[in-house]
Amino acid sequence: MKMVTQTTWEAAALRLLEDVYTFVASGPRTRSEWQNDVLAVMNREVEDPRGWSTVDWDEDNDVERAADRPSYPFLQLSREALTERLYPITSETAVRLLVTMTYDWGPVESEENETVVLADARTLLGRYGDDIACYSNITEARMSPSPDVSAGVSGWTPLTEYDGDFGFVVVSSQEVGVYWSFNPA
Numbered sequence: 001m002k003m004v005t006q007t008t009w010e011a012a013a014l015r016l017l018e019d020v021y022t023f024v025a026s027g028p029r030t031r032s033e034w035q036n037d038v039l040a041v042m043n044r045e046v047e048d049p050r051g052w053s054t055v056d057w058d059e060d061n062d063v064e065r066a067a068d069r070p071s072y073p074f075l076q077l078s079r080e081a082l083t084e085r086l087y088p089i090t091s092e093t094a095v096r097l098l099v100t101m102t103y104d105w106g107p108v109e110s111e112e113n114e115t116v117v118l119a120d121a122r123t124l125l126g127r128y129g130d131d132i133a134c135y136s137n138i139t140e141a142r143m144s145p146s147p148d149v150s151a152g153v154s155g156w157t158p159l160t161e162y163d164g165d166f167g168f169v170v171v172s173s174q175e176v177g178v179y180w181s182f183n184p185a
Contacts, residue, residue, distance in 0.1 A: 004126040010053050012120035016102050017055050023073075023167075024055035026127075026177040034133075034171040035079040041178045042074045049175060052127075057182075073160045073182055085157040086169065087141035094134040094168045094179070095121040096149045101181040105166070106152040124179070128172040136168040 013024060027046040029037050040046045048054060069076065077085075089097075098121035099108060108114040125132070139155035140147030156166040160182060167180030 004123055006050065006052050008123055009127055012123040013053065013055055016098060016117060016120045020101055021057050021182045022055050022101060023178060023180045026175050029172065029174050029176055033079060034176055035082045037176045038169050038178060039077065039079065039082060041176060043071045073162060075159060075161065085137050085159060086135035088145045089134045089136045089141050089168060090146045091125055091132055091134055093146050093149065094125060094170065097136060097168055098124060098179060100149055100153055107150060125170060128170050128175055128177060131172065133171045134168050138166050
């Protein structure tokens with residue numbers, strides 16, 4: 001596996017997601033039930049264990065993120081509610097979902113672009129190592145952990161109050177990551 005450094009990870013995140021309404025953050029894996037660690041990341045209760053950057057478009061949205069809603073734009077979910085809304089996916093499906101986020105939830109515009117964005121997406125997931133589990137709220141994952149999302153994402157189980165949101169979480173033995181895209185329209 002190729003070594004992922006802070007510099008390469010942050011550059012890939014910037015290229016992929018700088019113009020997309022997203023939330024990308026990692027936190028430590030501290031509990032046996034990974035859902036609690038993911039909720040801590042969504043609630044912004046923990047820092048990235050490596051000190052790497054996050055992508056949080058709502059970081060400075062103090063009105064929406066008042067003390068009663070630190071998880072904004074996510075709903076305040078219980079561990080059980082989070083578990084019910086997420087389905088296992090393969091790491092390659094997670095890579096494809098990152099690409100889909102980059103292209104406004106649709107297909108990649110060209111083969112040349114696809115090669116570049118796939119490499120960046122694999123860099124983002126590479127920080128967690130090879131032994132990871134991934135979970136997503138896309139409805140296609142209900143039937144298969146490796147659905148075809150090359151044409152885009154067509155359905156999801158919401159984790160926000162928005163018209164649309166989809167993403168995935170990554171779980172390793174040391175860290176969890178949350179990669180989410182929002183459509184507030």
